[in-house]
Structures are given as C-alpha cells and as structure tokens.
Amino acid sequence: MIDAKIPEGNLADKWSNYKDSSKLINPANRKKLDIIVVGTGLAGSSCAATLAEQGYNIKSFCFQDSARRAHSVAAQGGVNAAKNYKNDGDSVYRMFYDTIKGGDFRSREANVYRLAECSLALIDQAVAQGVPFAREYGGYLNNRSFGGVQVSRTFYARGQTGQQLMIGAYQALMRQVSAGKVKTYTRHEMLDLVMVDGKARGIIARNLETGEIERHSANAVVLATGGYGKVYYLSTLAMGCNTSAIWRAHKKGALMSGVSWIQFHPTCLPQIGETQSKLTLMSESLRNDGRIWVPKKAGDDRVLNDIPEEERDYYLERRYPTFGNLSPRDISSRAAKERIDAGCGVGPMKNAVCLDFSKAIKEQGLTKIEEKYGNLFRMYDKINGVDAYKEPMLISPAAHFTMGGLWVDYNLMTTIPGLFALGEANFSDHGANRLGANSLLQSCVDGYFIAPYTIPNYLSGELKAEKVTTDHPAFAEAEKVVREQLERFLNLKGRFSADHFHKTLGKLLYDKCGLSRTKESLEQAIVEIKALKKSFDHELKITGDEQVNSELEKAGRVSDFLELGELMCYDALQREESCGAHFREEYQTADGEAVRNDEDFCYVSAWEWKGEGKQPELHKEPLVFDTVKLSVRSYK
Amino acid sequence: MKLYLKVWRQENRESKGDMVSYVVEGISEHMSFLEMLDLLNERLIQKGERVIEFDHDCREGICGACGMMINGRAHGPLSGTTTCQLHMRSFKDGETVYIEPFRAAAFPVLRDLKIDRSGFDHIIQSGGYISASTGQAPESNSIPIAHETTEAAFDAAACIGCGACVATCKNSSAALFTSAKISHLVLLPQGKLEAADRVIKMVSQMDAEGFGHCSNTEACEVECPQEISVLHIGRMNYQYNKALILKK
Amino acid sequence: MKQTTLMYKLVMAVTGLFLCFFLIIHLLGNLQLLSPPAIAREQFNWYSHLLSGNILIKIISYVLYLSIIAHAVYALILTRVNIKAQGSQYVYDKRGQVSSWNSRNMGILGTIILIFLVIHFKDYWYVYKFGHLPLDAKGNKDLYSIVISSFQQGWYIILYELSFIALGFHLLHGFFSASRTLGLYQPKYAKVVRVFGWAYSLLITFGFMLIPLYIYFNFNS
The missing domain is CATH 3.90.700.10 (Succinate dehydrogenase/fumarate reductase flavoprotein, catalytic domain)
Incomplete structure (x- = not known):
C-alpha cells in the first residue's frame, strides 16, 4: 500500500522532528552525487541552486531557451506568508487552516502545516536575494489580501511577483553555474525516465536545436515541470507547458493523484x-x-x-x-x-x-x-x-492551475524511489482547490526548503550503490522507445496538425470535464478521447525534420495530453462527490453549492498506469485529520 | 484581412537565410501577431511545408521568449510591447509585413526566427546575483528599504530579457539589459556589498559575448517592453567608473 | 585589468568634453573678429601671439592635439567593434524611427569635422607656425589679414558653415552622451545637463557660424 511517510509527533513538530532525524551526507561525499533537475521554474531553479550550494552536482534541464523563462514568471498576484506583519490575527496555524479549508479538506495536514511553517523563511530568502517586494513608506514590507482568506498575508511585487521571485531563483541558479556546480541544458526536453533496479537513475532528453537524443545519468531525478492545465489548450498557461515529463514518469510506474482537480x-x-x-x-x-x-x-x-x-x-x-x-x-x-x-x-x-x-x-x-x-x-x-x-x-x-500531479509522500518522493516531484508537478498541498498566492509559495518552499532536506535523506542510502553509467542497457532501451516514437511521428502522413488534436481535446475537456462534470459527460468524454487518440495515431501530420521542429515537440506533448485527458476523466468519474475544483453536478445542494462526501471519499486517489488502452488502477491514501475538524466549506 | 508577408527562413546556424514571401488571408484584427503566424503555419502544414520556427511561450508579455523584427522594428510598430501582445489591428489590410529575427553577432540564428540568447545568461552568470545561499537570510523586515528605493529597484528588475534592446541598437549593445540588472541589485542594501566586483565582471562579460558598446542613441528604451529607462545605463557607468577608481 | 569598450568610451567622453571646453575658448578668441577692423586686427594678432608663447598654453595645446587624435582613434576602434557586434544586416530596417539621426551618425559627423580640421590646421595653424607672415603695427604676426582674406571666398564660407552644422549635431548628442558615459544617472541633473548641452551646442554652433558670414558680408561690400 502507498505510505505517505508522515513523521511522528504533534502537527506543529513534525517537520522539526523530520529535520532532526533525517540522514545527512558528509560534504566530501556530496560532490560524488549527481542530481538531475528537470524544469527551471521556481521549484526547479530553487531546488537546483540550493542543492548545488550544498555541494551536489546538478544537471538542470529546461525546454525554453533560458532558465528564466519558465512559466512561474507569469504569476502576478503574490506569495503568501504567515508573517502577521499586518497584526491582523495571522499565524502559521491560521494559514494552515485556511489552506486546508481552501483545499476542501482533500490535502494532508502535515504537508500543509509544513507549507505554512516554511512560508516565513521564504520571504526572508527572497528579500535577501533582492526581490523587490512592495514596501510601505516606513520601509517595511507591505501586504495585501487575496481571495479566500480574511487576513492580509500576501507579499507582492506589483503585478510581477512570479517574475521577481523567478529572477531571484534564476540568479541563484546562475550563480551556481558560474561556481561550476550546475550545468544547464536549455532547449532540452525530457522524453523518458530511466530506471535501473526499480530506482530512477537518469533521463533521456532531446536537444531541441540539434535533435540529438541524449542520455543523462544521476543518483536522483527531480521533476519540477509545472502543471498540465494546457491540456485544455485554451488556458492561462504558456504554450510550451506540458505534462510529458510527469506523464512519462507515470507510465514508468509513478502514481498520479488528484488528476482532475484543475482550478479555473x-x-x-x-x-x-x-x-x-x-x-x-x-x-x-x-x-x-x-x-x-x-x-x-x-x-x-x-x-x-x-x-x-x-x-x-x-x-x-x-x-x-x-x-x-x-x-x-x-x-x-x-x-x-x-x-x-x-x-x-x-x-x-x-x-x-x-x-x-x-x-x-x-x-x-x-x-x-x-x-x-x-x-x-x-x-x-x-x-x-x-x-x-x-x-x-x-x-x-x-x-x-493543476492541483493534481504525481503522487508524492512527505519527502516529495514519488512511488519510484529516487524520483522526486516538486511544485505544481506534484499533487501535495492544495487539496482540491488552491488558494491564491499559494502556488508561488509551494513551488519555492518545495525547492528551497523541503527537497534540499529530503533528497539528501534519500541519497544517503545511495552512496554505496553501484555507479550507473549511460552505457547501462536500461538507457539503451529507453532511448530506443523515444527514437521509435519520434520516427513514427515524422513518418505519419496524416491530415491534421498536432494543434488540431490539441484544440479538439481541449474543447472536449472544457465541456465534459471542466468547471462542472457529470457521470454521463465523463463517460462520453472517455469514449471520445479514445477515438481521438486513435485518430491521432493515424491522422497526425508533421512537417519538417528532426532538428529544430516545434511541430515534432507538440506531437509528443499532445500524445501525452490525450492519455492524460483520459485519466482525468476516470479520476473525475470515480470521485462521486463535489469538492473544491471538482464539481459533479449530481452532488450539489438545491441552491447549487458543492456537496462533499467525507464518508466515502476522504482519501487521495492515486492512479497507476496499466498500459495503453487499459483502465488505470486506483490506489487510495486515506486522509487522516487529527487537528482540524472537517466542516462544510462555506463562504456565505 | 489579407497580408503579404516576407519572412526570414534559415535552416540552421551555418546556413545562409533568405526572405520568403507568403500571402495570408482571413486574418482577424483580434488575433495576436503570433496567432497570425500560427494560422500561416497551420496552412504550411496542410501544404506539407516546414513551419516557420519562432520562439514564444507565455503569450502574455512576461516570459521574454518571443521577439522578432516586424517591419524593421523590434517587436513591431508599437513601442513598449512584446510581439505576443501586438495585435493585428495595428496593421492595414493588404499591407506588406517584413519579419526577421533579432540580429546581432551575439544572437546567432538557430532556425528561421529562433535565436540563441544565451549571451544574456552568461552576463548574469558573471555576477548578476546577490550571493545569498538558502539558509543565510536574516528576518526580512530587519533591513527597512525606502518605498521609493524598492520601486526604483523594481523598475530595473522588470527586465524580461527579450533582447529587443540589442536588436534595435545600431551597435547591438547589451547595455540596457546589463545595466538594468546592475541597477536592480545596487539599489538594494543587500546588493551593495558586491557592487564593485559585479559591475566590472558584468561589463567585461558583455564585451566577451560580442555585444557592442552603448552610444546612447536611446532606441532601446523605446522598444523595451518594460520601458526600462536608459538612465540605468548612466548608473552602470557610474558604478563602473567608481569601481575603476577605487579598485585596489 | 582587461580593457573594455566602456573604458574606450571613457576616453571618448573625457577627450570630447575637453574639446568642448576648448571650443569655448576658441569662440571667445574669434569673437574679437567682430570688433571694428582697426581694433580687431591688433587684438586678434595679440591674442594669437599670446596663444603661441605661453608655456601653460603650450601644454594645453599638446593636450588638445592629443585629445583630437585620441578621440578619433578610439572612435575608429569602437566603430570596428560595433560593426563586428552587428553580425548580419537587417533586410528591412526601420530602426531609425526610434532614435535621432545624429545620435546614430556620430561617426559620419565626426569624419566631416576631422576633414574640416585638417583644412583648418593647414590654412591657419600651419601658416602661423611655419609660414612667413607680415607683421602688424605692434610687431605681432598678422593672422588677422589672412583670416579676413580667406573669408572673402564664397566656397570657403560654405565649407566652414557646413562643417559647423556637422559640429553642431555632433555636440548636440556628444555633450549629453559624454555625461552619461561618465555616469550621470540622477534624473533631475541628467535633465539639467541635457538642457545645458543643448544651449551650449546652439551657442557654439551659431557663434562660429556667425563670424565667417559677418566677415564675408561686411568686407565684400
């Protein structure tokens, strides 16, 4: 069964207890360990920089032309922290409670508490890096209020909070590049996860300029590849946002959770x-x-x-x-x-x-x-x-925003040992609905403060493990699969562009698995997506060659979106309640409010990939609430 | 509406490029410029031709990925706008539109309109940061910073690294980009400690990347999507001169 | 320490500003030509003599020669760097819409001024230093006569006036550009310097332009 590995102790002490007892690695040994970080948004950059500061060797990948362009830049509003600078009754507990309640009681208490706890240090860290948060005339930090809470705890930098935090993290990353601790691979897309003996030991990446397929090995792999809201085609996300990295990890055995919880x-x-x-x-x-x-x-x-x-x-x-x-x-x-x-x-x-x-x-x-x-x-x-x-x-x-993503335990490790998921790519902290200004927070906290403790805890067990090089047959096998897919795309002589399928899928999902869903619409959607996938496999048309080719990139991403879209529908169909962003029309009050079913659905759904065309298998992680009382989430 | 496009097509870094003509019909004035290119690309796919490659990502003017010379101007005819924020209502029916990549020796063309802007990353790597490792930060309110100072630092930090300043500069200078970073960091108390070392390294790196020098034509400020002031170049020069004089 | 183009720019700025300062002195001297001919001849020749005798002036004049050479040489070096930095050319280029013409063409303007300077030096400086000039009543070399006679020729006036226009545009951008290179960034003072630069450029340009015209029209009639 899946185990979230929540530490012992009182809610408020769990993270301290974890840090007190987690395993450490001697500085001399750290430079023997390689870590791959895919994605250079807030979670990826901050994690890569922080681990590099500790002394590990980092390979950082992003598909954009520069690490700075990750879509974290687009977050406008702000970042929450329970500093209580406004003296309006805020506290770590209050923030924890707001977030749990905002997520409609579908997230883990321990994770959320840790998020609120670490929010304090994040503001300090960002200010030290030179993030120009808004200030009052006296020179102290200013706050504003945001949806879903009654205190002012949002720190902001005009309408560019994400961009400014991102610049801070990017600069920290660049500092480690110049220190020789990070090597960046820009215009590279991860196309598969490589596993050796059941552990994540590397990736296959494609150089988007030359088209070369590259093998990279490491002692741990971190996916900080953001959300997959672009599955709807029309969204607030960047054109390049995709699910490919986490989806391909999912197909290698990592479970996916909260897949249909998508915030509009x-x-x-x-x-x-x-x-x-x-x-x-x-x-x-x-x-x-x-x-x-x-x-x-x-x-x-x-x-x-x-x-x-x-x-x-x-x-x-x-x-x-x-x-x-x-x-x-x-x-x-x-x-x-x-x-x-x-x-x-x-x-x-x-x-x-x-x-x-x-x-x-x-x-x-x-x-x-x-x-x-x-x-x-x-x-x-x-x-x-x-x-x-x-x-x-x-x-x-x-x-x-996608609340769902790869299932991770308290260590932010997926069900594949050595594979970590950070930021929006994981499912962990927001439950069924994310509060405004909590996403910048979560990605930063994951990257700066959590993963740099939990990854070494894992790696301490890997010091004596056999060194895996890219000559290992597992790499050859993974590379072969990737090559075959690319060749198939290039050789298909269909009629429709990748965008055509993407748009069709998006419209279908907006209508049938969007802001509200019904059993009927979801069942229909599954059938239609299957048909669309079949059509995609035969009717796709890609022009150009294997070098710079945005159509080839899109094809891979759309192919994964199609499979993901199907899982979204299974997830939404299986959860017969309305909670947070998941609104099943069958489960509502007479005046249209959501009806949650704590009796039957107070768990995290974790889906396992069973093969193409096969129905995914559901695993359940029960949610245990020791501290808060489950209540109806009323904002009346 | 209908437009006559002349688009720069180039296979790779080594090959020579050329302007190729396209006619695009059925353009709506609500489309963004990039959506117009999407439309053309969709039709190229139908014809079995290789699509026009261009960099783009957020399409809301903040990531800095997009950028092309449109009718001889960086990011097109409007000032203070990214290419993705340019809409077709800025063009007339029947107009001929020239589309080229941002050009500079330090920005080699990868394919069509895609360029390599890693020179900017290298400039930041040479010193465009505050050396504050995770865990070292003091309580954030322990250093008050005047409201005006923060706002001024923000104005400089707003740079999105798109490269329009270089593209529009007759010398292909990266002075606005580099000075915005130097200004952002030197204005804040946290960034003052490393100021002298930073400015010398970053200015040298700018040369090493093959960017030209600034001759103060101030074109960059006009084309900068974030309207970053050229006065930052003055501040960079001040910091540089000060560092030269005080250097031991 | 490694040389940077910004250091070259500093040389350009410092030498440029020194030349700006020299222009004021030069103009003040030339304004003597506007006095009634009898007074002007004595004054002007005495002044020319003063400039060639004093040791302090001599040192300054060497700085002046050096400045002109350095300003031109560094301009050449920087232009070469810039041409290299540009890489390939735009097929369709309308970048000119967003900056002033003179700011983009300081090199051309500078070249015109340099050619002018060669003619100017040959006709006056060289003649004064190495040629045989008649003496005036006070025993000073009579440069005044040379000046007056040369400005009787129409083509010479046109050459001078065109050069002064080039100088004017060069100063218009150069003065403020130098202040920026030297590190003036405070918005208020940057504005003051800009306005001052405009006033200075106009004054110098029209001052120099006035004298040949004055002589041409006063002495020809």
Missing part, C-alpha cells in the same frame, strides 16, 4: 475567436476593488454602461455576502459559469462577466486605482483596445 481562474480574458491560443490572466488582485456583475436579464444586449444599477446582478455579493467578490477561485469561477450558462453572459460570445471599477474609482479616486492596477489596465487596453477606466472589464474563467 475566475479573472481571465474571455475567448473572442476561433484562432485564439491563450486566455490571458488578469491578476486576481483586481477583485479587491472590482465588483463582478452580469445583467439580471438574460440576453441583455444593451451597452454595459447603460444598464442601470438596479438591473445589475452582483451575484458573488448576493450569494456569498461574507467574502463577496473575494470568494475563493473555484466558487467564483463556478458562479460565473452558472450565470453564463443561464444566458446572462456579456461580450461578443456571451461568455464573460463584468469586472467593474466605477465604484472604486468614485470612492478612492482615479489616481489611487491607477497606482494600484495601472499596469493591468494598460495590459487590458493593449490586448482588447478598451479603456477599462471607462467601461467594465470583461472576464471569464479559464483553466489555470
């Missing part, structure tokens, strides 16, 4: 055309001052500013008076979908809701709003050519 961000720009490739995120911080509404009447075609106050439905304020426009993301997104489905949507495709600043501008003045959100308003104008100071912004929910 409520404040994104709506789709306005068929060729659109991206739904741009507008920072959630806008909800601090913006009010969300739709016309009361369905199919209201009037100019938005002409709709009088009494004919506007401020549905979040109406349904959730306590949290109002700052209700958690899953709830806000679902409420928007409910109104849009009811025909009250606005915009050319009637797929959006209004985010209105007229009241805030009236109360606080235009200058204040400009100061707070100027860059976001400019961005809105750039993309849409509309002045949002004068008319409401149009926003709609879009696929954003």
